[in-house]
Amino acid sequence: MTTIKKYPNLPVHIVEDHNDALYHILRAVGSKHLPFTNNLLIHFDSHPDLLIPAELKASEVYDVPVMLQKLSIENWILVAAFTGQISSIVWIKPPWSNQIENGNYKFLIGKQSGTDKIRVSCPALYFVGEMVYCKPDNLENTKEVNLFVHTLGFESNEKLEQDINNLIQGHGKNYILDIDLDFFTTMNPFVSMHDKVNMYNRLKNIYSFNFTASQESDIIDAQLKKRYDQITTLGMIFSHLQELKDTDLIQRKVFSISESIKDKQVRESLIELIQDLSNEYGPEVDWELVHDAGCTFDDESHELPHHISSDDEIDILMKLTSELITSFPPPTVVTIARSSLDDYCPPDQVDMVQESVCEFLSKTYNIVCKKHYEDAEGD
Template identity: 35%
Template sequence: MAEACETLKKYKTTPVWIVEDHNDALYYIYRAIGSHHLPLHGVTMVHLDSHPDMLIPWKMSADTVFDREELLNTLSIENWILPAAYAGHLDCVVWVKPPWAEQIQEQSVSFYIGKHRTSGTIRVSSTESYFLSEALFSPESQLENKRLITLHVLTLSGSSHTTHDETEPEVKRMRKDHKTQREAEKQDGTAQNCLSKENQNRAKCTHDTVQQRCEDAKSIPEDLEVTNRKIMMEILSSVRKSSAMILDIDLDFFSTQNPFQDLFTDEQFKIIRKLYNFERPSGADEDALLTYTEGRHQLLEQLEEICADLQNGTELKDIECDTSRKELLATLVNSMRETFEDNLDFELIHLAGCTCDDTELPHHVSCQEEITNLTAAMETMLSCLPTPTLVTVARSSDDDYCPKSQVESIQEKVLECLEYLYADIHVQLEYLQQD
């Protein structure tokens, strides 16, 4: 990794901030920047999640990023990363995704993020469907205060990954010894100190050996289950050039739900897809993409207003829109009144509709073996990377993205992995302090 600024402070132990809503992680990242543990610029974020979280608040002024309190109050779980990139803090984002996540395909790509000259909002020059479907595209020529950002997208597979419990008894023993000694230290802070340090040094030695092997041989471990090893090498190169690294983990990376799936019937979802459908041009002509973006923008804005009006009591007959969409709305509303009766929530329709583009939200509730294998694969991947300055972890269970029945066991597995990799961590359960 590139030399960080000499004035940066170092944490005595690697902090691990555990939050409930994922966007709350940004508060602790900004706090680390403010306390000079992270540099102001040039940071890489390694982001393990079933979702990219790289949208941008649609109507938010670009200048909001320079007012931390207003920014944090504006963001939500799907749009908290790129505003930090526009502010200059992140210049590289690595989205490590499980096999069932398809919102952005595997690639290494660079694009500009900047302030749109006309609207004053944040837009990107990327023509990825993920951004186009949210009307976030703008040509580079229309962006001011633009910054180049690199995005790596890598699929981490645990399907055929053999767990440590089956093939690495030494690692398993080291983990058990380390955990035993850590528990003993809580009861006796000095008696077991030497043995604990020995286990920490073993863990560090294992980490350093794997990392050195990657650097010397310009390769990655053969047991690392990634679908594109070339992208993994590009990730290693990017991380080493960065001033610092943030590790960010959403527990729904290991098992995830589409919270809208149980709210609507298949027929209702089919209508919602038609209602929000807007055909993308087949080519990459800039004028065609601009026309599409403007049309998509108008459609989303119109549907948002319609859902708000219906929620506020406006009769469907008084809603102004084209005939075909009004007919779809009527069919949908009649169907949902049978399902929801007096609890009909039109804002939910809009939230669900915004997820209906080229790909839908992933839904894959993992079995225990899949979770274990993905955790082992994550550990192997992270052993190739430098120790992060800090770690943020999002539970994502209150909003039903990570199954409530699994979140505690997943969190325990992740913390065991982090403790093994980084020897000494300071876990802070911030979600327990939140209302």
């Protein structure tokens, strides 16, 4: 049995993009400060970050430099579940986040039979809507994932403390504490994008789909196919627009480009939006980024959170977070993501929030703080 080493001081790795946290977690595994498999991640964030990189093949996951290069902020955790480093995930979310409902989810992750794609067997909207769901019978080389989703409200939660402490004990007191600073205050950067034509709200009518929660495989498969057809068709349209670029060409061809949309109301909404964007912003429009904004919608009640917190709200949430974390044994390693350059954490608040988090950690543990983001002033 491998002996787990102990750090002399608790390492706190601060990164800008959240997916860069995985590098430091894997370093802790490689140096034998964390077990090679079955680790626990306690993840404070306004977003679940539980998607799967579309460009990452299952066969590439163990080529670490290639894998790390293909990660993004929304899809870095489950890759480590596929390789076995992480088996239990606790997503602690603020009250304004609703991408996954509170509850305990036990599912499989593996390679989809006949493909080189990583997929999960959880039929929740988050996974079906993002087309990463697969029937468990069609998964190979599977590993079990335990996902616990809890909202940290503006009141204490003794049961939450007890449940997480039981999990920590079950993992031999080894765990990763991960904090995204947008947990305390967050923006949806797409809300204000091309706001002269109210683009974001209009995309909702084009990209939303009706989801029915079900355990019936036929129902799930039908919804998955419908979502795949919808996103694939829209993706091809916006890729075509990106290739055209020329405003006059877009205006002339918009009707023919949109013919593949069968729903008349959706097609008309799409044509009007394309025309308005082209008229108002012309060559400034990044059409593929418009598509990315639309893909953030699942059904009408689930979208990226947008809640710029007041100072009082940040203070309250910081106090509750501190109380919850101090009820746990010390973590093995801490990762912190700023998420400010992509505007998920408001740039004018991020330094203040970071200072508060680091102040709490330094009062609670003997830490060594390592800044890995650009313009860091030193360790």
